[in-house]
Amino acid sequence: MGSDKHTHLPGPTYEDDSPKQSTALLSFGAGSAGRDDRSCSCRSARIASKVVFVSLILVTCVAVSVAVAFSFLFFSAASSPGPAPVISIVRNSPLSPVVADAIARPLKKLKKDVVILISSDGFRFGYQFKATLPNIARLIANGTEAELGLIPVFPTLTFPNHYAIVTGLYPAYHGIIDNRFVDPNSGDVFTMASHETKWWLGEPLWETVVNHGLSAATYFWPGSEVRKGSWDCPEKFCRHYNGSVPFEERVDSVLEYFDMDNGEVPVFMTLYFEDPDHQGHQVGPDDPQITEAVIRIDSMIGRLIDGLEKRGVFDDVNIIMVGDHGMVGTCDKKLIFLDDLVDWIEIPASWVQSYSPLLAIRPDSSISPSDVVEKMNEGLSSGKVENGMYLKVYLKEDLPERLHYSASELIPPIVGLVAEGFKVEQKRSRHMECGGSHGYDNAFFSMRTIFVGHGPRFASRRKIPSFENIQIYNIVTSILGIKGAPNNGSSSFPESILLSKP
Numbered sequence: 409m410g411s412d413k414h415t416h417l418p419g420p421t422y423e424d425d426s427p428k429q430s431t432a433l434l435s436f437g438a439g440s441a442g443r444d445d446r447s448c449s450c451r452s453a454r455i456a457s458k459v460v461f462v463s464l465i466l467v468t469c470v471a472v473s474v475a476v477a478f479s480f481l482f483f484s485a486a487s488s489p490g491p492a493p494v495i496s497i498v499r500n501s502p503l504s505p506v507v508a509d510a511i512a513r514p515l516k517k518l519k520k521d522v523v524i525l526i527s528s529d530g531f532r533f534g535y536q537f538k539a540t541l542p543n544i545a546r547l548i549a550n551g552t553e554a555e556l557g558l559i560p561v562f563p564t565l566t567f568p569n570h571y572a573i574v575t576g577l578y579p580a581y582h583g584i585i586d587n588r589f590v591d592p593n594s595g596d597v598f599t600m601a602s603h604e605t606k607w608w609l610g611e612p613l614w615e616t617v618v619n620h621g622l623s624a625a626t627y628f629w630p631g632s633e634v635r636k637g638s639w640d641c642p643e644k645f646c647r648h649y650n651g652s653v654p655f656e657e658r659v660d661s662v663l664e665y666f667d668m669d670n671g672e673v674p675v676f677m678t679l680y681f682e683d684p685d686h687q688g689h690q691v692g693p694d695d696p697q698i699t700e701a702v703i704r705i706d707s708m709i710g711r712l713i714d715g716l717e718k719r720g721v722f723d724d725v726n727i728i729m730v731g732d733h734g735m736v737g738t739c740d741k742k743l744i745f746l747d748d749l750v751d752w753i754e755i756p757a758s759w760v761q762s763y764s765p766l767l768a769i770r771p772d773s774s775i776s777p778s779d780v781v782e783k784m785n786e787g788l789s790s791g792k793v794e795n796g797m798y799l800k801v802y803l804k805e806d807l808p809e810r811l812h813y814s815a816s817e818l819i820p821p822i823v824g825l826v827a828e829g830f831k832v833e834q835k836r837s838r839h840m841e842c843g844g845s846h847g848y849d850n851a852f853f854s855m856r857t858i859f860v861g862h863g864p865r866f867a868s869r870r871k872i873p874s875f876e877n878i879q880i881y882n883i884v885t886s887i888l889g890i891k892g893a894p895n896n897g898s899s900s901f902p903e904s905i906l907l908s909k910p
């Protein structure tokens with residue numbers, strides 16, 4: 409388990425652990441903007457007296473156009489498995505021509521559009537290939553999938569990401585900047601059991617839905633028990649987190665919502681599973697236990713599908729299956745100890761808000777954060793600190809902008825980025841472990857998770873480029889036909905991946 413895990417209930421808990429990292433790097437190159445070259449210079453051709461000559465020119469133009477069109481299609485297709493697609497690419501390359509004209513399938517039984525948002529915690533992108541997963545495969549085959557995975561926000565931890573998914577905001581703006589942190593003004597401590605409204609900024613989807621006079625039902629989701637605005641976590645529709653509730657019971661409870669009078673079925677539901685994150689922390693991402701956990705999640709998806717089919721609503725429901733982050737293997741040889749920096753600067757444990765993979769440091773107010781950063785980096789790059797080259801420390805305002813991790817006073821002034829799979833600890837100990845972790849730079853492919861959309865608003869057999877999970881808020885409000893709150897997602901994103909309403 410991750411060292412900074414905070415258990416507040418028996419049994420499985422909301423999963424997390426935090427990391428960081430230094431190297432990064434998604435390619436931010438623009439998408440292959442295929443050039444439309446249909447305007448060949450035929451027009452300038454003088455009217456020749458010989459019809460044959462003109463015909464030859466026309467034939468040549470057509471041939472060139474066809475060649476250009478084919479190469480555009482070829483390079484568009486070939487670009488998907490290449491460098492990690494980034495949001496800018498997604499925003500600029502919305503629809504394939506086939507989908508652009510496709511219309512959402514009309515509802516057969518339900519009176520309103522419904523979204524079930526499912527999270528499988530720590531479902532690293534690629535887990536779907538670990539075994540035969542007939543149910544997830546069915547959603548993928550008949551739905552829309554982020555072909556190279558969903559990109560989490562930084563830090564790639566459970567609470568910051570789950571709340572980003574339902575608010576469309578980066579953690580600096582939604583307030584949950586870590587799984588555990590201290591408010592520097594009040595001294596109050598946020599933990600994964602904190603339900604006080606003051607911590608949870610933004611407008612989560614359940615609140616947006618209720619604001620529009622519709623019903624939402626949450627079967628666990630970080631933040632769902634917080635009373636905010638018109639959302640008062642009603643007993644009927646808001647489950648209080650209890651990790652010991654069997655997955656089957658969660659699925660069955662969601663299915664029961666569809667037994668209500670048709671007009672009363674909540675239009676937005678969440679469903680949360682702690683696995684395979686739970687196992688991932690213990691054994692790392694490549695272990696038979698992960699395969700077993702993933703198979704179990706698949707069977708829960710199957711249970712959900714079966715129940716929806718029995719009620720005749722499977723084709724009417726929009727299912728969005730995501731994870732919150734990925735997972736990477738960690739081991740005791742990949743450690744960096746803050747005490748090893750003592751020849752440059754002493755970092756007392758009291759300054760450290762979280763170690764790993766998110767290293768967050770708030771020095772005493774009498775100490776200059778800039779000096780701390782300078783001395784730490786001097787030591788780390790000296791070649792004299794074990795694994796020092798795998799940690800780089802920043803003033804938060806100097807972090808790469810793509811991390812969006814500075815615009816909150818809750819974020820400590822010093823943040824370290826840890827290389828993939830490395831961890832930071834205060835001092836050497838006999839404690840040795842190998843396992844898994846997450847929380848690192850969201851540019852790491854290992855931190856990606858899955859996105860699958862299935863239902864009347866999602867095209868079948870469609871692959872889309874990777875995108876950040878802050879886009880999901882707008883996807884859901886768009887499906888439900890309601891106006892969302894301002895957020896960090898792109899307002900035009902949903903139309904690039906959803907089928908339009910009939």
Ligand SMILES: [Zn+2]
Pocket residue numbers: 423424529530565566567685732733
């Ligand atoms: Zn998680």
